Amino acid sequence: MIRLHHCPQTRSMRSLWLLHELGVEFDVVTYPFDKTLRQEPYRSLNPTGRVPTLEIDDVVLTESGAIAEYLCERFAQAGLGRDPSHAERAMWLNWVHFAETISQHCAALTQQHVALYDDNMRSPIIMQLEAKRLAKTLATVEQGLQGDYLLSDFSAADIGVGQAVYMARHFVTLDALPRVSAWFARLEAREAYQRALPDGPALYARDFYPAWEVKG
Numbered sequence: 001m002i003r004l005h006h007c008p009q010t011r012s013m014r015s016l017w018l019l020h021e022l023g024v025e026f027d028v029v030t031y032p033f034d035k036t037l038r039q040e041p042y043r044s045l046n047p048t049g050r051v052p053t054l055e056i057d058d059v060v061l062t063e064s065g066a067i068a069e070y071l072c073e074r075f076a077q078a079g080l081g082r083d084p085s086h087a088e089r090a091m092w093l094n095w096v097h098f099a100e101t102i103s104q105h106c107a108a109l110t111q112q113h114v115a116l117y118d119d120n121m122r123s124p125i126i127m128q129l130e131a132k133r134l135a136k137t138l139a140t141v142e143q144g145l146q147g148d149y150l151l152s153d154f155s156a157a158d159i160g161v162g163q164a165v166y167m168a169r170h171f172v173t174l175d176a177l178p179r180v181s182a183w184f185a186r187l188e189a190r191e192a193y194q195r196a197l198p199d200g201p202a203l204y205a206r207d208f209y210p211a212w213e214v215k216g
Contacts, residue, residue: 002026005042005053007033008198011064011103012052014163018068018156020192022075033203065097068156080156088151095150098140099160105134106167113171113209124212131211135172138165138180145179148186162187163196170204171211 004019006012006028019026031037031051038049046053046062054061056074061067072081082092108130112122141161144150150157165174165184174181187193 001055001057003029003055005029005031005045005051005055007031007037007051007203008200009033009167009203010051011100011163013166013196014064014099014160015052015054015067015071017163017192017196018071018080018159020195021080021156021159021190022071022078024075032201064160065100068096068160069093072156080154080159082151082155092151092155092157095144095157096160098137099164102134102137102141102161102164102168105130105137106164106171109134109171109209110167110203114203114205122212124214127211128214131171134168138168138172138174138177141165141183142177142180145183149183158183158187162193170207170209173208 002019002024004012004015004026006016008030010033016028031042036042037046037051042053043049045055045060048062050062052062052064052067054067054071056070059070061070069081072078073083076083082089086092109127112127112130116122141150149155150161162184165180174184
């Protein structure tokens with residue numbers, strides 16, 4: 001039994017996308033982006049009140065990087081991972097977990113632009129700083145891309161980083177990043193990516209949220 005607990009347009013999208021790429025049977029329980037995640041019965045499954053949570057047989061995993069590693073090892077025949085003897089193993093691991101480096105800045109900006117409900121709660125300084133930090137992470141991806149994908153061919157590394165870039169585009173444009181733009185267009189064309197997109201209410205009501213101007 002495989003069951004993914006998911007909230008659209010959050011980190012759990014990368015787990016959903018990966019499951020679709022693997023072509024395995026699984027169930028999805030979808031939650032709104034609200035206090036439901038901090039209530040029972042979900043709280044007993046994941047006390048942090050966050051997504052993703054993956055139930056697979058008798059195992060419960062709550063970190064997207066760990067989920068990617070575990071699923072790629074469990075379904076190694078799909079070729080989306082890199083086993084310990086593979087020459088690309090180290091870089092595969094690095095990219096899989098670099099997705100979280102991108103996502104932490106996306107999360108900070110999502111809080112500022114979306115989660116806080118009054119303008120007086122928002123900080124233009126934090127918006128500016130986090131947008132600049134996010135842009136630096138995308139520049140790292142630009143530098144790392146030497147071919148069509150992050151490694152020699154498509155893998156779970158592209159899924160993790162690709163989903164993070166999907167979120168990042170709400171706060172930073174890809175205009176100055178031609179390699180990232182072309183790579184992301186290839187990812188968007190994948191059927192499994194399309195199936196992981198929200199088909200109902202989404203977290204981001206707008207396509208782009210510019211940082212506020214710092215006054216004074």
